[in-house]
Amino acid sequence: MPNPDANVPLGVFDSGVGGLSVLRELRKRLPHEDFLYLGDSGRAPYGGRDLATVLDFAEQCVDLLFAEGCRLVIVACHTVSSVALRHLQQTRAGEGRRILGVTIPAAEQAVTLTKGHIGFLGTRRTVASHTFGTEVAKLDAKVRVTEVAAPLLAPIVEEGWEEGEIAKLAVEQYLAELKGVDTLVLGCTHYPLLRGVIEQVLPPEVQLLDPAPYVSDRLVDWLGRHPGFAGPQPEGRLRVLSSGDTSRFSRNAARFLGTEPPPVEHVAELGGRLVFSPEGSEPVGQFMRQPER
């Protein structure tokens, strides 16, 4: 029997550090809740992987967050939300376990704001899925959607170059494919860091939409209608887990989270599962596999 007084953190997961830009907005709206963030940075980016493998990874991340006491998991990653959310919901969610994504909220808000033509920037995998366009069409079939893959933007942010000339040129190149849109959706958790550069390039009449604040509003609403998925005595705490190099993750995290993260805990892939592991940084030179314990 679970302890009814035990704290229930809200789980948030992304393929890497980017989802911390979503967590930042969630914590603004829900400052008293406890959050548990998992960045699967050891296996990021998911974009180039076989779809079956993306599903495996997403399952493992969701399972780990549930095992750590979460009852609700927010899939902050647009790529995972676009291709794997339904699978996760059908195989992992149930009476006391729910999984929410970001694609439908993003589509809802964009449809509310648009005058008729929405532009969407995302990873190659997200755009290829066409899930955002499909969700918009369900809400309003008359709205036009142009989805453009911008595979260089996340690596530019990862490199810390989001304010430079390279970022500006890349944004110009991608936005040139989005002429005529009246609303632009940032369909990747890395892109809010490019807001400054995008605002320089974007015509002033185009509305720029980071879905994270609206995702947060929707979550507040959802939690009000679904008691027991957070609380009962949260203390505004945050735990952060990463499957990659924890020191690199920590260095990167503050830019996304807007504040210093707590010490990052390391989880590693072992026999197809994510497990806690003390070893968060990597050896130098040729690597020989350790015997299985």
Add this chain to the structure above:
Amino acid sequence: MPNPDANVPLGVFDSGVGGLSVLRELRKRLPHEDFLYLGDSGRAPYGGRDLATVLDFAEQCVDLLFAEGCRLVIVACHTVSSVALRHLQQTRAGEGRRILGVTIPAAEQAVTLTKGHIGFLGTRRTVASHTFGTEVAKLDAKVRVTEVAAPLLAPIVEEGWEEGEIAKLAVEQYLAELKGVDTLVLGCTHYPLLRGVIEQVLPPEVQLLDPAPYVSDRLVDWLGRHPGFAGPQPEGRLRVLSSGDTSRFSRNAARFLGTEPPPVEHVAELGGRLVFSPEGSEPVGQFMRQPER
């Protein structure tokens, strides 16, 4: 018993399409040999993955090439050569099976050419391993080596922007960290496509070294000393396998190979192994896992 008259292709593997730039040089020097190329693009880039996972992937790739009749596998990928070559050689090579990498040839040639200070550009993982510097030190401890991670360069080439302003600015930024070197080693199979831009930025007195032609010379020499690892009746044929989206791989391949590739065959990850699979392109929308057959 293997058929002694059967053709023995030379196996070449890389995490993605980049190794075709090495294959191009190998085929120039060995135009009559048969080659079998495997690009593990469905799981690329390897750079961000746990080292244990990189080892798993590399093992699977080598096993597949051996299973397809190769007796020699050339690890074209600098990342894999830097961290996993020794493991592969100790666990996969033997009497009739050999595995060669690119790091030691690159170090040999750089030491021959340098006046005392070698610069090396590579992926984050390659540079973190410091394997290139270690190999140079074994050859000549007096030579200075500066290794710089250039994580944005491969994505720029993947995007097809290797001749533009973005490429030039990124190269300038990375080369600024390599002031004072007299020789620059291109330590990633994507970088030869940036040669034009690098030559614009690099001071004229610095020698630019793509290791692939020297790797090819060393291979010709090795094959002369080790009969039976290629031939016996090669016809200059080429097969190309990819674990990712085959149509995208094909579109990208010609830029690296310098000529149109043959139809790309698809292999997929199934139960932790790479197996041939007819499905080379990806479905649209939410993806539900098929029941295991």
